[in-house]
Amino acid sequence: MINILLHRLNIFMYLSPINCFIINYHLTKASNIRIIQRNVSETNTYTKDRLPMKPSFSFPFLKEKKMLIRMMKISLFASVIPIIAVGLGSYLFSSSAIQEQANKSNIRNLSTASHxxxxxxxxxxxxxxxxxxxxxxxxxxxxxxxxxxxxxxxxxxxxxxxxxxxxxxxxxxxxxxxxxxxxxxxxxxxxxxxxxxxxxxxxxxxxxxxxxxxxxxxxxxxxxxxxxxxxxxxxxxxxxxxxxxxxxxxxxxxxxxxxxxxxxxxxxxxxxxxxxxxxxxxxxxxxxxxxxxxxxxxxxxxxxxxxxxxxxxxxxxxxxxxxxxxxxxxxxxxxxxxxxxNKQSKGIAIMTLIIVAAFLLIGLALAFWGTKRAYRPIEKLVDLVKGNQSDRSELDEMGIVMKRWTELSQTASHLQTQVNEQKPLIREMVALQALQGHFLHYTPEQLNRQFIRYHLPSVSEHAVMIIAYDQPSGREGRFFSNEKDLILFAVKNIIQYFLQNDLHGIPIHLPDDQIAVWLWKEGETEEMDDWLQRVKSSAEHLRLRLSEYLRLPVTIGISSGFDKQREMLPRLYQEAMLALRSRFINGNDRIIYYTPPTAEPDIHYRYPIEIEAHYENSLRLGDLEEAVRMLNEFARATRGVIHKSELVDMNYYHLLTATLRTAFLLGIPSEALFTPNEEDPYIHIRNFTTIHELNDWFRDRLVEPIVMNVKGKQMEEHEAMIQTVVHFIEENYHLDLSLDQCAQLCGLSSHYLSKLFKRSMDLTFIEYLTRLRIEHSKRYLEETELTINEIAGKVGYQPKNFIRVFKKHMTVTPKQYRDSTLGF
CATH class of the missing domain: 3.30.450.20 (PAS domain)
Structure with a gap:
């Protein structure tokens, strides 16, 4: 609240920044009054009928025009401070620069001496x-x-x-x-x-x-x-x-x-x-x-x-x-x-002193003028602080600000109470920092104090397991997909129940909606092998219980080592995380134990470039069935060779790039594939837990939209070609036209053009040409006195063929048709 008031006041006092100090002075006085009031009130019992404070602290000089006089006096004093501060800062900056140069020279000398x-x-x-x-x-x-x-x-x-x-x-x-x-x-x-x-x-x-x-x-x-x-x-x-x-x-x-x-x-x-x-x-x-x-x-x-x-x-x-x-x-x-x-800074200090003195005189002159300008917005400031509330108390301007300060103090006390209630969450955060390696730079004594403070084990065998649930599309669980907080709350409660009855540990909420469980062995009576067996058995029972309750697949990754050194906790955490990530290949809804990587790298793996090329070609041709088949072949090739989830991600990054490149070359806008507010697809790939889910996403979000777009463009191109052929026929129907001539015009084969023409016009090429010629011949017979031979030449027929074709379609000869239209 106080910062807001100062910000508003600075807007009004832009002509004299020195007056900000004046307001700070009065706020300090008001704050001191609040401290005195609080000390007095704490000596009494906290009751609802607490006696009101006597108005022993009053500042009549802060009221009416006397405040202006006070502000002017303080302004004269305050104008000296920033100017002196600038001068002192300049001197200190020069001294710092000299020290920095000396430091660089010393480093060079020390490096030479060391070498x-x-x-x-x-x-x-x-x-x-x-x-x-x-x-x-x-x-x-x-x-x-x-x-x-x-x-x-x-x-x-x-x-x-x-x-x-x-x-x-x-x-x-x-x-x-x-x-x-x-x-x-x-x-x-x-x-x-x-x-x-x-x-x-x-x-x-x-x-x-x-x-x-x-x-x-x-x-x-x-x-x-x-x-x-x-x-x-x-x-x-x-x-x-x-x-x-x-x-x-x-x-x-x-x-x-x-x-x-x-x-x-x-x-x-x-x-x-x-x-x-x-x-x-x-x-x-x-x-x-x-x-x-x-x-x-x-x-x-x-x-x-x-x-x-x-x-x-x-x-x-x-x-x-x-x-x-x-x-x-x-x-x-x-x-x-x-x-x-500092001896080298004496000349700079003298020059700075002269400049400070000159600006000091200017600052004093501006302080008088600026103070008068600054007093006018104070009343507006108080009105702004009051808002729509009426305040009939005999408080001056700073008294009202003090009242708001009291309200803020009460809010701070309430927040402190809430912090005390969140200590279990703080303990969980400290445990998470220990797993993530934030305490590796601590000495054993410091680390021991930190663990004792938050009731964490100081010396014990440790193990880490990470629990994740998957919510496949189309499968409904007990909760909706947007109820992640409720799901995690239920999971943590079930884990707490198991820890209270079987093992010792603490559940930790991870940032990616997973739960890590830090386990430790208490006491020396139980053998290490027995404890490890109990950890594995409890993990399986826990997984079954969570899966049954959530009605979703639950996967648990468990670290391979059980180390007594607390410094090894980050390694155990990373092992459990890697084990959980391997469900991308091994599958989910199971317990996965961390397996150390073999020393032999994947040097024999070759990226399936031929499958990618076939896949791109299928997209360009709009062949959905073949594109999906190539996508499944790509998944089989990737799953059969690579044993690291990071390499699987890298392969699918390549495939995603090839798919987007093909879409760009086909002229498909990005809006047709992804909405502007949708997550980056390269980041979205990491969210999938299995290769099957990733393939389904590729098919639904990329392959099918691209194929539909390609087929749509093909239909538009085919319609344009057919219209070109129709226009060509209408312009040249009187000539000896053939399907080959039209195919050459479109750059297609006669067989493919015949199929397209039939699909678009619902007529074959010959049927359409014949119908067009018959229609034109009927017009000539009705509107002209041309002979039958002349009409046959105008519509591209020999006379004998014309009579035969006309009678076949109209059931009468051309002469009979003309006579019937003339009424004979």
Whole structure:
């Protein structure tokens, strides 16, 4: 209501938009009055005889002309706000543009740094793997040590020295062979393992990966800086039970020098975090002084891609630009102080201030004039709010608006009550979101809280089945086809009854008028196989009960897997949906269990193009019987080869395109096939549940109308041809005409023309020509004094033939006919 009032008021106050603020001010005052009234009323009991509120809140300055004075004062104040807002917005926009440019530059720098460091790490990793895949380190090191003790350690020392020399990024290399308690290094030689070191080494040997990058600090390794990056590889790397470890520590100055080359702002900081949020390297003014904010890593991964954001660190606001490496999932972060970016906006701020001051003076002048113009429509506004109702209360204009606001608040309270009544529906919607995979990004703790809140199972075996009813044309059920809501209500009630007595689950109304049932097993006493058998048995009883009640075919699709992980619910839902869709081929009114697809694709299938061509030709000829036969052949070819409903849809899309193309080439308008408000036929194809129904639709809605149209056009063309022949006969009946001459005139065969002529005129060609000649000869005999021979020549006969034909049709000779007409 308030939005409508403001909209109407803006129409009247188009000359002074600042006055919108004035009305908002008064509405705020009125709203505050309403809040005070409500607090006072809540201290009393809610009874029908509640005492009326005392008029302690009155605003006499809002009445009569005093409101104009108030509006003018507020207008002078309000005119400053939009102008300052525009100036501030311009300044903020320029600052934002500068930050955006800085962000793009940072992304380029971070990408370069990431690529450089990733290349170095990948090269070290590749060289280390190449070293360990050698014949020396791929065999049993303990046996080699026993065979040649001195050569064993000299080989290791030589290889590690060459490896470290070839990779300048390496700071230290340690090798633990497992045969003794020594760590071998080309830098520090050999050192005995302490008991604490032994625990660390045993832990790394028990870990799953054969090699891993880590930022963990190892006390037995030389450290090049505050943070340490180490590559750990098991030796032999291909052994099922490795006995040794190779530790490769990188020089932290590699990261420091590289990050320092990209810093361009005072106070700028750059850091690298690993996949767990631990600092790999850090460079800048705060390097080594303060750790990064504890929520920085969480905020970075809550953003999409490399979006920048602001963060406060050590009383300084920074623009943070992150990027994540694809090699090891490290996060490269650049942090620029906001104040350094804002230094570039000072010139823009001065220019903006000058422009704001100029427009401020203009705004003040217009505020006086606009306020006077704005006051006049207020009375019209109040009348509009009142409508046809009479209000004798001593309320001012804003008081009336406050009254309407009270009515809206009561309506909102009523709606809130209705929301509380819809909690079961909300639970059903949450379950639907879980099936559709909307909670996959939730952590296990978040998902557990969500399920507990809506009384859904936290840990259990799950199954999903989807129930659909089909209403074939010509078959009547218990309900009409337009009573879908009533049908679904009845189906859900029957499902609820089964769930209360046999299984545990929740029925979910799907958008396409289907019902999904999320089932779960409660308790650990029942064996899994027994529960699965009970699910199948209950599904069959449920299907029979629904089919019997609705008097319609009911199909149930059941997922194949019964998984205990809630994250697998979307997969089970998709399996049940695919099983239900397969009724297009397998038929409806049954239970369909999901069958995993075979690995072998349908590469041997060939689209029946020859059937399609024969079908199109039958449509063009108007042969209904042959077109329907080809349609059935197409269905047989499709059903016999394809085992996926999506491919069946694709085949019928091709056939629909061929049918519509044929109709277009035949000149059949689309209105003859589909009404303007009818659903798109390509979308309508998906609504059919079986191939038989789809074929019936093709026959009734496409084939028969096209054939009827073709036959109608053929009849029109034939009528036009016959009229051409008749006209030709009437113009040339005195000549020696033949059926072949007329057939050549129409471009048809004489036999086909004879059939058409007989069908149209109900006379053969010769009969019509003879009758026409006799009629003309009768006119000549009655109206002229021409001789019989002359008349025979005029009507295309020889005299003897003329007399014979005339007597055959008229039972008298031409002379006798003339004499009878003259009265002799």
């Amino acid at each position: 450089t460091i990733d290349s170095s790490l990948e090269r070290v990793q590749r060289n280390a793997l190449q070293l360990l895949f050698g014949s020396f380190y791929s065999t049993n090191l303990q046996e080699q040590r026993q065979k040649d003790y001195a050569g064993f350690y000299s080989t290791i020392a030589r290889d590690l020295s060459l490896f470290q020399a070839a990779n300048t990024e390496i700071y230290d290399v340690l090798l633990y062979t497992g045969s003794d308690d020594y760590l071998l290094s080309p830098v520090s030689g050999g050192r005995r393992i302490e008991p604490e070191d032994r625990k660390i080494i045993d832990k790394e040997l028990a870990a799953n990966p054969n090699f891993i990058w880590t930022t963990q600090h190892y006390p037995f390794m030389a450290q090049s800086g505050e943070h340490q990056v180490t590559l750990i590889l098991k030796v032999p790397i291909q052994a099922a039970r490795p006995t040794g470890l190779l530790f490769i520590s990188l020089n932290s100055h590699l990261f420091q020098n590289l990050m320092g080359s990209f810093l361009g702002y005072d106070g700028e900081n750059m850091m690298i975090l690993d996949a767990d949020g631990q600092v790999v390297a850090q460079y800048g003014t705060l390097s080594g002084v303060e750790p990064p904010p504890h929520d920085l890593f969480k905020r970075i991964h809550s953003k999409a891609g490399s979006d920048s954001f602001n963060v406060s660190w050590e009383l300084t606001n920074y623009l943070v630009t992150p990027i994540t490496s694809n090699f090891n999932q490290w996060t490269y972060i650049d942090m620029i102080p906001i104040k350094e970016l």
